[in-house]
Amino acid sequence: xxxxxxxxxxxxxxxxxxxxxxxxxxxxxxxxxxxxxxxxxxxxxxxxxxxxxxxxxxxxxxxxxxxxxxxxxxxxxxxxxxxxxxxxxxxxxxxxxxxxxxxxxxxxxxxxxxxxxxxxxxxxxxxxxxxxxxxxxxxxxxxxxxxxxxxxxxxxxxxxxxxxxxxxxxxxxxxxxxxxxxxxxxxxxxxxxxxxxxxxxxxxxxxxxxxxxxxxxxxxxxxxxxxxxxxxxxxxxxxxxxxxxxxxxxxxxxxxxxxxxxxxxxxxxxxxxxxxxxxxxxxxxxxxxxxxxxxxxxxxxxxxxxxxxxxxxxxxxxxxxxxxxxxxxxxxxxxxxxxxxxxxxxxxxxxxxxxxxxxxxxxxxxxxxxxxxxxxxxxxxxxxxxxxxxxxxxxxxxxxxxxxxxxxxxxxxxxxxxxxxxxxxxxxxxxxxxxxxxxxxxxxxxxxxxxxxxxxxxxxxxxxxxxxxxxxxxxxxxxxxxxxxxxxxxxxxxxxxxxxxxxxxxxxxxxxxxxxxxxxxxxxxxxxxxxxxxxxxxxxxxxxxxxxxxxxxxxxxxxxxxxxxxxxxxxxxxxxxxxxxxxxxxxxxxxxxx
Amino acid sequence: xxxxxxxxxxxxxxxxxxxxxxxxxxxxxxxxxxxxxxxxxxxxxxxxxxxxxxxxxxxxxxxxxxxxxxxxxxxxxxxxxxxxxxxxxxxxxxxxxxxxxxxxxxxxxxxxxxxxxxxxxxxxxxxxxxxxxxxxxxxxxxxxxxxxxxxxxxxxxxxxxxxxxxxxxxxxxxxxxxxxxxxxxxxxxxxxxxx
Numbered sequence: 001x002x003x004x005x006x007x008x009x010x011x012x013x014x015x016x017x018x019x020x021x022x023x024x025x026x027x028x029x030x031x032x033x034x035x036x037x038x039x040x041x042x043x044x045x046x047x048x049x050x051x052x053x054x055x056x057x058x059x060x061x062x063x064x065x066x067x068x069x070x071x072x073x074x075x076x077x078x079x080x081x082x083x084x085x086x087x088x089x090x091x092x093x094x095x096x097x098x099x100x101x102x103x104x105x106x107x108x109x110x111x112x113x114x115x116x117x118x119x120x121x122x123x124x125x126x127x128x129x130x131x132x133x134x135x136x137x138x139x140x141x142x143x144x145x146x147x148x149x150x151x152x153x154x155x156x157x158x159x160x161x162x163x164x165x166x167x168x169x170x171x172x173x174x175x176x177x178x179x180x181x182x183x184x185x186x187x188x189x190x191x192x193x194x195x196x197x198x199x200x201x202x203x204x205x206x207x208x209x210x211x212x213x214x215x216x217x218x219x220x221x222x223x224x225x226x227x228x229x230x231x232x233x234x235x236x237x238x239x240x241x242x243x244x245x246x247x248x249x250x251x252x253x254x255x256x257x258x259x260x261x262x263x264x265x266x267x268x269x270x271x272x273x274x275x276x277x278x279x280x281x282x283x284x285x286x287x288x289x290x291x292x293x294x295x296x297x298x299x300x301x302x303x304x305x306x307x308x309x310x311x312x313x314x315x316x317x318x319x320x321x322x323x324x325x326x327x328x329x330x331x332x333x334x335x336x337x338x339x340x341x342x343x344x345x346x347x348x349x350x351x352x353x354x355x356x357x358x359x360x361x362x363x364x365x366x367x368x369x370x371x372x373x374x375x376x377x378x379x380x381x382x383x384x385x386x387x388x389x390x391x392x393x394x395x396x397x398x399x400x401x402x403x404x405x406x407x408x409x410x411x412x413x414x415x416x417x418x419x420x421x422x423x424x425x426x427x428x429x430x431x432x433x434x435x436x437x438x439x440x441x442x443x444x445x446x447x448x449x450x451x452x453x454x455x456x457x458x459x460x461x462x463x464x465x466x467x468x469x470x471x472x473x474x475x476x477x478x479x480x481x482x483x484x485x486x487x488x489x490x491x492x493x494x495x496x497x498x499x500x501x502x503x504x505x506x507x508x509x510x511x512x513x514x515x516x517x518x519x520x521x522x523x524x525x526x527x528x529x530x531x532x533x534x535x536x537x538x539x540x541x542x543x544x545x546x547x548x549x550x551x552x553x554x555x556x557x558x559x560x561x562x563x564x565x566x567x568x569x570x571x572x573x574x575x576x577x578x579x580x581x582x583x584x585x586x587x588x589x590x591x592x593x594x
Numbered sequence: 595x596x597x598x599x600x601x602x603x604x605x606x607x608x609x610x611x612x613x614x615x616x617x618x619x620x621x622x623x624x625x626x627x628x629x630x631x632x633x634x635x636x637x638x639x640x641x642x643x644x645x646x647x648x649x650x651x652x653x654x655x656x657x658x659x660x661x662x663x664x665x666x667x668x669x670x671x672x673x674x675x676x677x678x679x680x681x682x683x684x685x686x687x688x689x690x691x692x693x694x695x696x697x698x699x700x701x702x703x704x705x706x707x708x709x710x711x712x713x714x715x716x717x718x719x720x721x722x723x724x725x726x727x728x729x730x731x732x733x734x735x736x737x738x739x740x741x742x743x744x745x746x747x748x749x750x751x752x753x754x755x756x757x758x759x760x761x762x763x764x765x766x767x768x769x770x771x772x773x774x775x776x777x778x779x780x781x782x783x784x785x786x787x788x789x
Contacts, residue, residue, distance in 0.1 A: 002624050003624065004617065004620035004621050004623070004624050004630065006634075029636055030636060033636075111635075112636070135631065135656075135657070136631075164633055164656070164657065164658065167633065167634055167635070167636050168631060168632065168633045168634075168657040169616065169617075169620055169630075169631065169632040169633075169634065169657070170630070170631040170632075170657065171620070171623070171624045171629060171630055171631075239656055242655045242656040243655075243656050245655060246597045246655040246656065249595055249597050250595065250597060252595065321658060321660070321661075322656060322658060322660040322661075322663075323660055323661050326660075338662070340661050340680075341661045341662050341680035341681075342680050343676055343677055343678070343679050343680050344676070344679055344680075344716035344717070344719065344720050345676055345708075345712070345713075345716040348676075348708040348712055348713075349673060349676060349677050349708075350673060350697050350699050350700050350705035350706065350707055350708075351697065351699045351705060352607065352642070352643055352644045352673070352674075352677075352697035352698075352699070353643060353697075353698070353699070354608075354641035354642055354643035355641060355642050355643075355698050356641070357641065357642070385641065388641060551703075554701075554702050554703060555702075557698070557702060559642060559698045559701060561701065561702075562696065562701040562702075563701070563702065563703050571701075
C-alpha cells in the first residue's frame with residue numbers, strides 16, 4: 001500500500017518496520033516530526049518513545065537500549081549532534097548491541113537553524129557510516145537498512161535527511177511493522193563497554209580496520225547507482241542527484257551518472273566513473289565531501305579527467321535548487337543558462353517576517369525587562385521563539401542552546417559594568433542552561449537570568465519537557481520545579497512572575513537588578529497557542545474614544561494592534577492578555593464587555 | 595521535455611491551510627496511482643510568516659518546482675501571490691483569494707499594503723490567466739470562513755490532472771466529519787467561480 005507521507009513520517013514508518021524498541025530525541029527543526037509521528041501511533045508505538053532532556057541524553061539512552069539488545073534510535077537536528085558529539089565519537093569505538101541509528105537532520109540554508117553544518121563530516125570524523133537519502137521513500141528504506149548495517153558491523157549508523165527530505169512529502173510504500181523480540185538483557189563485557197585507555201586503543205584499531213568492509217558492503221547498496229553513458233559524467237549526492245537527473249532530461253543530454261546515498265564512499269564505483277569519462281561534475285550540497293575523495297581517487301585512476309565542482313560551479317553554502325544545478329550542468333556543456341526569475345513587483349511587497357504571536361507573554365516580559373534594565377544593559381538571549389523579539393532590543397546574542405547564561409557570565413567577567421539580563425525558555429534552560437546557571441553561581445557572576453517559562457517547547461511544535469509534568473506519550477510524570485532547581489543550582493534571588501501582570505513584573509525585575517549577586521526571574525505564562533488550543537481564552541480588548549494616537553501600543557509590536565485613521569484598533573487576533581491596556585498612557589484600552 | 599505532469603505552487607500565510615490543500619491533492623494522486631511529491635515550510639515560517647508549498651503531480655524528481663515552472667500558482671492571500679510569482683510559468687494560471695491578511699509590518703505602520711489592482715496587474719503581465727475571487731465570502735456563504743482554503747481547492751480542481759471524485763474522496767479523509775458538508779459546499783462554490 002502507498003501513502004502520501006511527510007519525510008519524517010516515512011522515517012518513523014521505517015523505524016516501525018525495523019522493529020525499533022526505543023526512540024529518544026530532542027525536538028529540533030527539521031527532525032521533530034519523527035518522534036511526533038511515533039507518539040501519535042498509539043497501538044503500533046514502539047515500547048519506549050521519549051523526549052529526552054537534550055541530544056546527548058537521547059543518544060546515551062538509545063545506546064543503553066542497544067546494549068540491552070533492543071534496536072534503538074536517537075533523533076536530533078544537525079546542531080544537536082554537537083551536543084551529542086561526546087557519546088557519538090566514542091560509541092564508534094565501543095559498538096552496539098542491537099542496531100543503533102542516529103538520525104540527524106541537516107538544514108542547508110538555515111531555514112530554522114543557527115548554522116548549516118554538514119553532518120556527513122561528523123560521520124566521516126567518527127568513522128561511522130552515513131546514509132544520505134534523496135527523498136522520503138529512500139529515507140524510509142534506509143531507516144530499515146541502517147539497523148541491519150549497524151548490527152552487521154557492530155557500529156552505530158547515521159541517517160542524515162536534510163530539510164528537503166524531512167519536510168518533503170511523497171507517495172511511499174508502506175510495509176508491516178516488525179516484531180520486536182522478547183526479553184532483553186544487558187550483557188557485561190568490559191572490553192567493549194568500558195572505554196578505558198587499555199580497551200580504547202584496540203577498539204580504535206578495530207574501527208579503522210572495519211572501514212574497508214563497510215565500504216565493500218555499501219558498494220552494492222541500492223542507494224549508490226552507477227549508469228555509464230556519455231563521456232561527461234555527474235556524481236551527485238542525496239537530493240542533488242534528483243536535480244541533476246531532471247536537468248539531464250530537460251537538457252536532453254546522455255550523461256553518465258553516479259548517484260550516491262551511502263558513506264564511506266563507493267570508491268570502486270567512483271573509479272569506474274573516472275575511467276569512463278573525460279569530464280565529471282561533482283554536485284553536492286554544502287561541504288565537498290564527495291569531491292575531495294573524487295579528487296584523490298582521480299590521481300590514482302585517471303589523472304587526466306577534468307573535475308568540476310565547488311570551484312566556480314556549485315556553491316558550498318546554502319541549499320541547492322533545480323535551476324542552480326541545471327545551469328551548472330549547462331555551463332559545463334557550453335549550453336545556454338536560464339536566468340532565475342524574480343517577483344515582478346518586489347518594491348511594493350510588504351515584508352511578512354515571522355513574529356511573536358498576538359498575546360505572547362515573551363513580549364510582555366521583554367517589555368518589562370527593557371523598561372527596568374534600560375537601553376545600555378546587555379541582553380544575551382538564546383534559542384527559541386523569543387529570538388524573534390530581536391527588534392525589541394532585548395536579544396543581543398544567540399549562539400547555541402543554553403549559551404545565554406554562560407555568555408552573560410563571560411561578558412560580566414570580561415569587564416562589562418552595565419546591567420546584564422539574559423533570557424532563555426524553560427525547555428532551553430532544562431536542555432543546556434542548568435550547567436551554566438550552576439557555573440554562574442559557583443563563580444559569582446552578578447547577572448540576572450530570566451527564564452521565559454511558557455511550559456512547552458513552543459518553537460518546534462509544543463513538545464512537553466520535564467517542567468510540564470507530562471512525557472512524550474502523554475503520561476503524567478514528575479513536574480520538575482524550575483524555582484527549586486534555580487535555588488539548588490545556587491541562585492541567590494529567585495522570583496516567579498506572571499508577565500501579564502505588568503506592575504508585578506516590573507517590580508520583580510527591579511529587585512533582580514538591584515540584587516548584588518545571581519538573580520533568577522521565572523516569567524511564567526502558558527504559550528498563547530497552547531492556551532488557545534485548550535480553549536483557555538480570555539475576553540478580547542478594544543480601543544476606546546480616549547485613544548490619542550500616541551502609538552505606544554503600536555511600538556509594543558503585538559500583531560493584534562493596528563493603526564488606522566490616527567488611532568489604534570484591536571483586531572480579531574487579540575488573545576485578551578491585557579498588557580496593552582496596562583501600557584496605554586491614556587487608559588483607552590479595555591476589555592470587551594460581554 | 596516535461597519532467598512533471600503538473601507543477602503547483604501553493605502560497606499563503608501560516609494558519610490559512612496551505613499544507614491541507616497539498617495533503618488532499620497528494621492523497622488523491624496516490625489513489626489515482628500517479629506519483630506525487632511536495633515540499634513544505636515548517637518552523638520559523640509558521641509564526642505569521644509567508645508559507646509556500648510545492649506539489650508536483652506525476653513527477654519522480656525533486657519535490658521543488660523550478661523558478662518559472664509552475665503550471666498553477668494557488669494563492670490564499672494576494673500579496674503572497676505576488677511574492678512568489680517568480681515560480682509561475684509564462685503559460686501558467688494564477689488562482690488568488692482577494693482577501694488580505696495584513697502582515698505585522700503593515701499593522702504597525704512600517705510598510706503599506708498595496709491596492710489589489712497593483713497586485714493583479716503584474717501577475718497578469720507574467721502569465722496566461724489570473725482568476726481572483728473573494729474566497730472568504732464564498733466560504734462564509736458555505737457556512738464557515740475556515741473553509742476558505744477548500745474554496746480555493748475547488749477552484750483549482752479543474753486545473754490539475756485528478757478527477758473531482760478522487761479529490762472529494764480525499765477531502766473527506768482530511769476534514770473532520772462534522773465539517774464535511776460545509777467543506778463540500780465550499781469546494782463547489784470555488785469550482786463554480788472558475789467555470
